[in-house]
Amino acid sequence: MRPAAALLFALALAAPFAATAACAGEANGSALALPLVQDASKPTLILAQRTITRDWGASEESTYVEVSLPDWQSEGWAMALSGAVPGAGHAYLGESSGILFAMIEAGGWIARRHFESRNDRLRHAAVAFLGNPTDTSAAWSFSRWEHMSGRDASEIRALYDGDREAFYARIARDPAYLPGWAGGPIPPRDEFRNFLDRADGMLSRKRYATTGLVVNHLVAAIDALRAARINNLPLRHNLQLKVKAAGGFGSPSVTACLEQKF
Numbered sequence: 001m002r003p004a005a006a007l008l009f010a011l012a013l014a015a016p017f018a019a020t021a022a023c024a025g026e027a028n029g030s031a032l033a034l035p036l037v038q039d040a041s042k043p044t045l046i047l048a049q050r051t052i053t054r055d056w057g058a059s060e061e062s063t064y065v066e067v068s069l070p071d072w073q074s075e076g077w078a079m080a081l082s083g084a085v086p087g088a089g090h091a092y093l094g095e096s097s098g099i100l101f102a103m104i105e106a107g108g109w110i111a112r113r114h115f116e117s118r119n120d121r122l123r124h125a126a127v128a129f130l131g132n133p134t135d136t137s138a139a140w141s142f143s144r145w146e147h148m149s150g151r152d153a154s155e156i157r158a159l160y161d162g163d164r165e166a167f168y169a170r171i172a173r174d175p176a177y178l179p180g181w182a183g184g185p186i187p188p189r190d191e192f193r194n195f196l197d198r199a200d201g202m203l204s205r206k207r208y209a210t211t212g213l214v215v216n217h218l219v220a221a222i223d224a225l226r227a228a229r230i231n232n233l234p235l236r237h238n239l240q241l242k243v244k245a246a247g248g249f250g251s252p253s254v255t256a257c258l259e260q261k262f
Contacts, residue, residue: 104216133171
């Protein structure tokens with residue numbers, strides 16, 4: 001017991017001196033304590049933060065799949081193409097509906113050409129039936145009209161030389177020129193007018209076909225613009241569509257989202 005008590009007493013007496021020596025070592029430096037740094041040479045503490053990014057990948061329960069959508073198409077170009085050639089803008093967009101406009105266009109031109117050809121043939125037939133009005137043997141002649149009506153044919157001759165179509169219409173429909181027609185079982189005037197009426201009918205149908213072609217161009221252009229906008233509606237250049245399919249017992253689901261890139 002005495003040696004232990006003596007040791008504790010010695011440690012108690014040495015504690016103040018050990019604290020003083022530690023303070024002196026902190027200020028002056030020692031083998032175990034660095035000297036105290038003061039004034040401008042005092043270092044600056046710099047804290048650095050480390051960022052760790054981990055890519056965990058797709059989960060086992062759901063997977064995002066990028067869907068390939070149609071490429072961006074020019075709305076103005078599609079409209080211009082179908083306005084010039086109906087169906088061309090739809091072909092540019094990959095739309096099969098342009099076939100209808102192309103068929104209407106082809107049918108319109110065929111009908112227009114047919115009616116134009118029929119008009120020309122009927123008018124040529126009318127002129128052949130009438131003959132040369134300067135010849136007394138023609139179905140209608142100047143000399144016969146002058147002889148039967150007692151009037152001067154200078155005006156009607158000038159009309160014949162200047163505008164043949166107007167001349168044919170006048171002798172066919174104006175009763176004042178009836179005396180110039182030859183006689184026969186079938187009045188030549190009625191047969192000649194029948195040729196002209198049928199030709200005028202073909203000419204009217206040709207105009208209808210032309211109007212239909214113009215309308216087809218306009219409708220095709222508008223429809224191509226509509227199709228282009230629908231084609232471009234889902235996405236823009238900086239958007240992507242992703243679809244997620246998740247399965248469950250009796251409750252499958254599909255989720256779609258748009259991802260915008262900056």
